[in-house]
Amino acid sequence: MSGMYEVNQIAAASLGADPVTTEAIATAFGLLHVLQVYTSSMMAVAVWDWLACLKVEYDVIWKSRWTPIKFLYLWTRYYGLITYSINLWLFNANFTADQCKTLHYIIAASCMWVTLGSEAILAMRTHAFLGRQLWTGILLSAMLVGETAFLLYVAIAGVHQTVLPVVTRGPCTASDAPGKHVVSGFWLAPVAFDLFCTALTLWKVTTMHARGSHLVKIFVTEGLFYFILVAAVNVLNAIFMFQSNVNIQNINSFLALILSQVLCCRLVLNLRARGRAGAVHTSQGAGVPSSNTKATMPVFAHPGGARGGPTDTGFETVNIPLEHFNRPYDEVSYEHGDGVKVHVSVERDVETSR
Numbered sequence: 001m002s003g004m005y006e007v008n009q010i011a012a013a014s015l016g017a018d019p020v021t022t023e024a025i026a027t028a029f030g031l032l033h034v035l036q037v038y039t040s041s042m043m044a045v046a047v048w049d050w051l052a053c054l055k056v057e058y059d060v061i062w063k064s065r066w067t068p069i070k071f072l073y074l075w076t077r078y079y080g081l082i083t084y085s086i087n088l089w090l091f092n093a094n095f096t097a098d099q100c101k102t103l104h105y106i107i108a109a110s111c112m113w114v115t116l117g118s119e120a121i122l123a124m125r126t127h128a129f130l131g132r133q134l135w136t137g138i139l140l141s142a143m144l145v146g147e148t149a150f151l152l153y154v155a156i157a158g159v160h161q162t163v164l165p166v167v168t169r170g171p172c173t174a175s176d177a178p179g180k181h182v183v184s185g186f187w188l189a190p191v192a193f194d195l196f197c198t199a200l201t202l203w204k205v206t207t208m209h210a211r212g213s214h215l216v217k218i219f220v221t222e223g224l225f226y227f228i229l230v231a232a233v234n235v236l237n238a239i240f241m242f243q244s245n246v247n248i249q250n251i252n253s254f255l256a257l258i259l260s261q262v263l264c265c266r267l268v269l270n271l272r273a274r275g276r277a278g279a280v281h282t283s284q285g286a287g288v289p290s291s292n293t294k295a296t297m298p299v300f301a302h303p304g305g306a307r308g309g310p311t312d313t314g315f316e317t318v319n320i321p322l323e324h325f326n327r328p329y330d331e332v333s334y335e336h337g338d339g340v341k342v343h344v345s346v347e348r349d350v351e352t353s354r
Helices: 004-013 019-052 053-063 068-092 098-105 105-129 132-160 184-206 212-238 253-277
Strands: 157-162 174-176 278-283 294-298 311-316 332-335 339-343
Touching: 019 053, 019 068, 019 253, 053 068, 053 253, 068 105, 068 253, 098 157, 098 332, 105 132, 105 157, 105 174, 105 184, 105 212, 105 253, 132 157, 132 184, 184 212, 212 253
Parallel strands: none
Antiparallel strands: 157 174, 278 339, 294 311, 332 339
16 A cells, blocks of 8 residues: 555556646545455454354255245345455446446445345334334334435436546446535435434334343344444445535445444344253253243334234243343243243244245
């Protein structure tokens, strides 16, 4: 990187422009190189996270039955990797201005579906946490449809081809049209949706009897961590869209997209991995016959379960009200009225492999 400044200066000087223009061209070349290295590094992070999580993903995603959460996870993870690869090619290959005039629409049009996949996962988590009530499903679905329509508008009418100075061929990038700030909404719309989901979750926590339980703390803490990090980067992206230098307006775009994808996939994997590791079992009291009732989980803990009821885990035990999950996860126990003591080592959030 230390020698790139000299290389850019030599390349700009070879064009034979006046000193002021030469310096501007050299700066543009330098910023473009930073964009290429930055986006390539973030792509490496996305691939590294996928490889690091592959074993857990196989155990808790691929081996489970098909559910909406499983589909959304696979869409967000694998469509995201394909999309990032295409955009990396656009950012690093050489195109003419006429070629980029068409290709630059791919950038926002492809990335928006990764964002919407992450948003849909967050919506399903929130809907499940609130007890799968009809009004939350309708409200969150309507907001997702509205966000989809807005992102489509940005991808079609809002983005503008970034024309490189002097050179005839170069990378294909896109940003706001001169004097416009439409693309900033591409990053602020997810912030608004995430803020609403987080607010609903916190409101629900204040109304729950078991808000001090380890189960609820895990759900809320991970959700807040996701919201704070993703919202901060998206707001940073929106701020960059308001500065005048078009060469760095979209420099943080890959950071926002990949951070959102990685954290959202980790939310799903963490919840399901904990559920798979924590078996629910029973120990019978003296003279108490075995219960034939299958174990169930609270409806919010199973985003892919059936609507309106608990999820069947396939273990022979008793139903455990969420209100009794109020001690550390490795020490949770519940005394059933008939003398059957149930011990829960951790939250279960995964279907039994068929």
